[in-house]
Amino acid sequence: MLSRSTSISSNLLLFCRFLRKNGFDTAVDVEEDLLKVVSLNCLIEDPQLFRLGIKSVLCKSPQQIHQFESLYERFWRELDRALDSKLKQDTDAEPETLTLDELKKQPPSFQAIKEWLFGGKNEEETHIASYSPLTHNAITDLRDVSPGELDEIIKIVELMARAMRMQLSKRFIASTTKRKSIDIRRSLRENLPRYQEIVSLKYRQHKEKETSIILLADASKSMQLFSQLIIQFMFGIRSIFRRQHVFAFATDLMPLATHGQDDDLAAFLRKLEQSGATWQSGTRIGLSFKQFNDRYGHKLMGRKNTVIILSDGWDTGEPDLLRKSMRQIHRHSKRVIWLNPLAVSEAWSPQTMGMKAALPYIDLFIPGYNLAALRQLAQSFLMKQTRSTRISRQEKK
Amino acid sequence: MMQQELDALAARLKSQDYISDDHITMSIFLAGQLNRPLLIEGPAGVGKTEIAKVMANLHGTDLIRLQCYEGLDVAHAIYEWNYQKQLLYLKISENAARSDDEKEAEIYSEKYLLKRPLLQAISSNEHVVLLIDEVDRADEEFESFLLEILSDWQVTIPEIGTIKAKVIPFVVLTSNRTRELSEALRRRCFYLWIDYPEFDKELEIVRTKVPDFDYDLAIQICRFMMEIRTLDLDKIPGLSESIEWAKVLATLHVDHLDRQIVENTLGIILKDWRDTREVQLSLSELLDKAGIEKRF
Numbered sequence: 001m002l003s004r005s006t007s008i009s010s011n012l013l014l015f016c017r018f019l020r021k022n023g024f025d026t027a028v029d030v031e032e033d034l035l036k037v038v039s040l041n042c043l044i045e046d047p048q049l050f051r052l053g054i055k056s057v058l059c060k061s062p063q064q065i066h067q068f069e070s071l072y073e074r075f076w077r078e079l080d081r082a083l084d085s086k087l088k089q090d091t092d093a094e095p096e097t098l099t100l101d102e103l104k105k106q107p108p109s110f111q112a113i114k115e116w117l118f119g120g121k122n123e124e125e126t127h128i129a130s131y132s133p134l135t136h137n138a139i140t141d142l143r144d145v146s147p148g149e150l151d152e153i154i155k156i157v158e159l160m161a162r163a164m165r166m167q168l169s170k171r172f173i174a175s176t177t178k179r180k181s182i183d184i185r186r187s188l189r190e191n192l193p194r195y196q197e198i199v200s201l202k203y204r205q206h207k208e209k210e211t212s213i214i215l216l217a218d219a220s221k222s223m224q225l226f227s228q229l230i231i232q233f234m235f236g237i238r239s240i241f242r243r244q245h246v247f248a249f250a251t252d253l254m255p256l257a258t259h260g261q262d263d264d265l266a267a268f269l270r271k272l273e274q275s276g277a278t279w280q281s282g283t284r285i286g287l288s289f290k291q292f293n294d295r296y297g298h299k300l301m302g303r304k305n306t307v308i309i310l311s312d313g314w315d316t317g318e319p320d321l322l323r324k325s326m327r328q329i330h331r332h333s334k335r336v337i338w339l340n341p342l343a344v345s346e347a348w349s350p351q352t353m354g355m356k357a358a359l360p361y362i363d364l365f366i367p368g369y370n371l372a373a374l375r376q377l378a379q380s381f382l383m384k385q386t387r388s389t390r391i392s393r394q395e396k397k
Numbered sequence: 398m399m400q401q402e403l404d405a406l407a408a409r410l411k412s413q414d415y416i417s418d419d420h421i422t423m424s425i426f427l428a429g430q431l432n433r434p435l436l437i438e439g440p441a442g443v444g445k446t447e448i449a450k451v452m453a454n455l456h457g458t459d460l461i462r463l464q465c466y467e468g469l470d471v472a473h474a475i476y477e478w479n480y481q482k483q484l485l486y487l488k489i490s491e492n493a494a495r496s497d498d499e500k501e502a503e504i505y506s507e508k509y510l511l512k513r514p515l516l517q518a519i520s521s522n523e524h525v526v527l528l529i530d531e532v533d534r535a536d537e538e539f540e541s542f543l544l545e546i547l548s549d550w551q552v553t554i555p556e557i558g559t560i561k562a563k564v565i566p567f568v569v570l571t572s573n574r575t576r577e578l579s580e581a582l583r584r585r586c587f588y589l590w591i592d593y594p595e596f597d598k599e600l601e602i603v604r605t606k607v608p609d610f611d612y613d614l615a616i617q618i619c620r621f622m623m624e625i626r627t628l629d630l631d632k633i634p635g636l637s638e639s640i641e642w643a644k645v646l647a648t649l650h651v652d653h654l655d656r657q658i659v660e661n662t663l664g665i666i667l668k669d670w671r672d673t674r675e676v677q678l679s680l681s682e683l684l685d686k687a688g689i690e691k692r693f
Binding site for chain 2: 053065
């Protein structure tokens, strides 16, 4: 609970701290502006004007405008509940003490996942997500993963990433090795001046270009069981690709790393930890994808990019929002691939509202999230398409 | 007291045919009070640039405009030396009894300085309005040049020194969000997001911008535009397209919308062939939703 101060300036600084704590960045010079604005005494005469005034100062992007509305309400509501005017630090609160049994019942923490990845032991693989009965079918994917299999997973991810890295461009370049396509223009240009007829043929080949991958990984509780493999996959993408953008999402979008590469797993895990991806919360896929489109869509999306989504499709948000967001992603990308770990069962059908809404905008749907699924994904990049699971645009219509 | 000031500002903006809302008025008011630049973002054609023009008219002052583009550099935005004039001076003064230092001091004086928009605004003796339009089109490096000007209101020219602003200009930066602007630039500005207007506001704007325009037709236009913006188009038509459409329909003496008229004038509001095709495919539905009579 927040502590209440009697000074409006203190409360505003408290508000700024509250905003920062909730992922809304405010710099010191912005706070300075805020205090200057409040010093215009007439502003505090009217609550509506006061709200509008501080909103104008603090918000620096459309996302912040959106965030501000809910955080403002929350802050003042909590402040109203505050009992005293003495400032209390959050750290004063005594830590909750749990018994060993209670601790065991707690869901696996991010730290535990980290330990597991570094070879330590925990009970994560024995936990069964109680989110859906379908999850039980998918459990076999990772429940009995041995260290040897884990190495294999990493190898597949890396192999797949390498296979995905280069794609052929529409543009041609001169070829000296491959003799598939004759370059008539160059053959004529180089032969005619010298021999007045074509003596030696010249060849051309498609130029190779690096593809850009955007990975959107579900970090909600229902995907907890697959967290290790997801992290490995994310890291594989981060370490191999030069042009990649990796995001996690749960109730909000969590940008992990949008620039550069990560060669160090420990550093990557720190980033993951800082992003707030804990595999503990609910899922709002539509909202997360909307945030992706709004914040990064115009920067990252392009018709040459492939978007890979790892999610079970369980969405507690508005299906219409997901539909719109998926449509936008589909429209502004080369390909949308969705890996759904719950779709491993033969009886599986897209029952969830989220999956139903997203399905028309998926170019390749890969059921399951296991070694076979990853191999299938790699295959899809090598072969460009897979017959069995490809949902053609005609079928979607 | 404050409300009265805001109302007065809104009324003054309206007198210049600019229909604002509380958020716009508050942002302009606070930017003026705290001498901060105003960064306006939003889709194309919602009236971002118009704010700078209106503010210049309100202050009865010049509007200095810097149109940003890829590759914009200091020489085109801040200052450049007039090399031809400098060479001419050196040629003339070849036989003059002046030392090299004196000559150097002379050719690097303000007399030989070509002031570009940013320096013009800084060195002006009046309270001018500076519009830095479509700043997102400029390179990221250019934003760094802007930082010194927008925070300290000064320009440093190595040969002369630092030129400080005599009167701080009212600065408006606009961006269509084709790329993300730096945090440093955002922090130095007051931020204003202008979205597509609500129905009532759009109606008021259309009627203000096209005087004597048929009221029912204006309603039909605004309803249709609201519907068309729900489609997933590459270039969603903005407010300027609504105004343009209204002007064209007024010129054609049209008093109502129907399928034929909409189809014939679709090119005014849509600027992309894919968008045009998509709208044509769902035209019946759009007209239906907008409550426009179908005539086949």
